[in-house]
Structure formats: structure tokens, C-alpha cells
Amino acid sequence: MSKKIFSASDARKYAHRRLPRIIFDFIDGSAGEETACTLNVEAIEALRLLPRVLVNVDNRNLQKALFDQSWNLPFGIAPMGMCNLTWPGADAMLANAAKRYGIPLVLSTMASSSIETTAERAGEHAWFQLYVGQSEEAAFHLVERAETVGYSNLVLTVDVPGIGARPREQRNGFQSPFRIRPKQFFDFAIHPRWSLTTLKTGVPRLANVNVPGGVQFKRDEKRGGMDWDFLARLRDRWPGNLIVKGVLGCEDSKRIRDAGVDAVCVSNHGGRQFDSSPAAIQMLPRIRAAVGPDYPLLFDSGVRSGEGVIKALALGADFVFIGRPFLYAMAANGFEGLQQMIELIRSQIDIGLAQLGCPDINDVDASFVLGDSIVGDK
Numbered sequence: 001m002s003k004k005i006f007s008a009s010d011a012r013k014y015a016h017r018r019l020p021r022i023i024f025d026f027i028d029g030s031a032g033e034e035t036a037c038t039l040n041v042e043a044i045e046a047l048r049l050l051p052r053v054l055v056n057v058d059n060r061n062l063q064k065a066l067f068d069q070s071w072n073l074p075f076g077i078a079p080m081g082m083c084n085l086t087w088p089g090a091d092a093m094l095a096n097a098a099k100r101y102g103i104p105l106v107l108s109t110m111a112s113s114s115i116e117t118t119a120e121r122a123g124e125h126a127w128f129q130l131y132v133g134q135s136e137e138a139a140f141h142l143v144e145r146a147e148t149v150g151y152s153n154l155v156l157t158v159d160v161p162g163i164g165a166r167p168r169e170q171r172n173g174f175q176s177p178f179r180i181r182p183k184q185f186f187d188f189a190i191h192p193r194w195s196l197t198t199l200k201t202g203v204p205r206l207a208n209v210n211v212p213g214g215v216q217f218k219r220d221e222k223r224g225g226m227d228w229d230f231l232a233r234l235r236d237r238w239p240g241n242l243i244v245k246g247v248l249g250c251e252d253s254k255r256i257r258d259a260g261v262d263a264v265c266v267s268n269h270g271g272r273q274f275d276s277s278p279a280a281i282q283m284l285p286r287i288r289a290a291v292g293p294d295y296p297l298l299f300d301s302g303v304r305s306g307e308g309v310i311k312a313l314a315l316g317a318d319f320v321f322i323g324r325p326f327l328y329a330m331a332a333n334g335f336e337g338l339q340q341m342i343e344l345i346r347s348q349i350d351i352g353l354a355q356l357g358c359p360d361i362n363d364v365d366a367s368f369v370l371g372d373s374i375v376g377d378k
Helices: 007-016 021-027 036-044 090-101 115-125 136-148 167-172 182-189 192-201 230-237 251-257 279-292 306-314 324-356
Strands: 064-065 070-071 073-075 106-107 126-130 153-157 241-247 264-268 297-300 319-322
Touching: 007 324, 021 167, 021 182, 021 324, 036 279, 036 306, 073 090, 073 106, 073 251, 073 324, 090 106, 090 115, 090 324, 106 115, 115 136, 126 192, 136 319, 153 230, 167 297, 230 241, 230 264, 241 251, 241 306, 251 264, 251 279, 264 279, 264 319, 279 306, 306 319, 319 324
Parallel strands: 073 319, 106 126, 126 153, 153 241, 241 264, 264 297, 297 319
Antiparallel strands: 064 070
16 A cells, blocks of 8 residues: 655655665665765755745746746756666656656666657656766767757766765675676565566666667776866767756856856765765855856755755755655655655645745745855855
């Protein structure tokens, strides 16, 4: 019997029960002692929003414009690798939800569904996230595929020069491409619904990383060769909107802006890469001040609720992306769980605007944030 999701923590609790440990830890785990992941969430939760009263908020607007397109909600689905391990068909669920709710879906290079299939499923709601791994040639092959099938938005992730050490994955022997090993048989046996459904549909495989003439993808391959010259070549090559994701520095953000990139996504990869990184939300207002008021800034890392979305927008983001809560929700209850999570976050934003006395999401700004609660902004 399915359970109603009333919070991201509810979804996480249900996902923990339904998933084999190796899969839950892959989704839930982070780098090192997981300090950065915890700090992401705690720093957002610590922010206090100051309500205004006697404002007519009967009619509230949650629509946001970004890149000359109007989105029904001010948040989208962040790029996440191997989502189909969460629950069979998760990639399709995310694509269907993006179309149904009018929000963007960023397809990861490491997805279990191809660039082409996701374009068919999600249409104009699909963006593509690019990792540069085995070679520049392989990366540009992916770019060409994305352009050919009509993607308009390309997200270059720059904070993965190598896979961060994630102890939970290491202890469980997690590998990509994913393999079921004898040491996990008992774990799979006590989670029969996930195991049988996965066996029936087939163990997910990476759909985009092995290119014609290329070497077989290895998750731990070197990725540190990407530099500013590569960014310039990519900017010249890609005709659509180019976003650089995984940025925490003010000077880096200004240089990316000046290189002709259309937007920066302030992010520390959800704490999955570098455990000593600052919370992304701590850097957001500083980067906003550095790049100016009009340059598009996107945000992810640590958002677990609609109020978290409001806080990120108040501190300078133009749009917010959310990851783990959607994986927890699909693990908890498939597509129904995913819909519950999107509806929950939408409702939290709507009620949050009413409480703030701010009927339009586009009018949320730093004046709603209690200054003393901005962690690290001293």
C-alpha cells in the first residue's frame, strides 16, 4: 500500500525501506564525511524569511521566465545519473512530469535513457547536461547529437575533475556500469519488489557515454583536462543557450559571464564531490553581487522544499533545480510519488508566497530574508 508524501524526509524514509542498501546509498550518499551535503541543507533551513502583512495575496503567480521561455513553476529537475536504478522507468517518469507540469528536465550524460529518447519524451522541456570525459571528441559528439534532435539548452558541468570519494559507495562496492554481485544477493532478496521489477525490465545501462570509435567508458576515468580554452571552443560550437554548472567562486563566475556563457548554475554538486566545499547557498548572494543584477543565475544543492526554492530566489537565483527529493519520491511510489513531490513543492511555494505577503514569485528578493540568518555572509 502506497504512502502519502508530506515532506522530502517522508519520501527519503520510504525510499530507504524499499531500496536495496547499495542503491539507496548511491542516491543518498555524498563525498567524505558528508559534511558538505549536510551543510547545504542546514544553511538553507537556517535562513529566515520575514513576512509582510495586509497584502492582498488572493491571486498568486508561480510562473517564471527563463531564456525567453515561460515555465509554470520556478523550479526544474536537476541532472542526475542512472536514475533508472532508483526505480525502473524513472527517466521516463521525469520526462513525463516535465511535460505535465511545464518545467525543465536536465538529462545527464550519465542517464540510462538516450539524448534522442528523452527529446522525444520531453520535447522542449528537455535540456542536456554535458560531462567531458574520455576525450574532447567524444564530448563534441554528444553536443552534436543534442543539437541534431533540437535541444536548446546545454549545461556544462565543471565540478567533476574526478569522481569524489564517496565512502558509502565504496563500502558497498558500487560500480558503473552497475553490476549485481554475490555480496549483494541477500540485500536484493529482502527488497523483492525493486529486485524483481529491475530484473524484469533489465539492469539499467548508461545510454550516452560510449561513442562510436571511442574507448569503453569507465566511471573513474580522468576528467580534469577541461579548461577555459575548451569552454571557448564549446561556446563557438553550441548555437543555443550555454550554462556552466558547478560554480562557487565569484571571479570564476565573472570570467564565465565574460566568455559569453548565458548563465551560471551555482552548485557544489549536492555535496557529492568535495566535502570541504562551502554550502552553495552561502555563495549565491556573493556571486549575484559579483555578476550584477541582470545576469542569469541558476541554483541547486540542498533544496528540500518549496520554502527552500523561495530562499534561493530571494538570495539571487533566477531559477532553482532540485534533485534528490525526486529520486526519493520515485523510489517511494513510482510516478505517483514523483507527482506528489512536485505538487508538494508547488504547494509549499504557493503557501509560502501567501505567508510572505508576496503574490508574485518574480517579486521575491533579498528584502524578505532576515539578514542575521544569512550564514557565512558576515
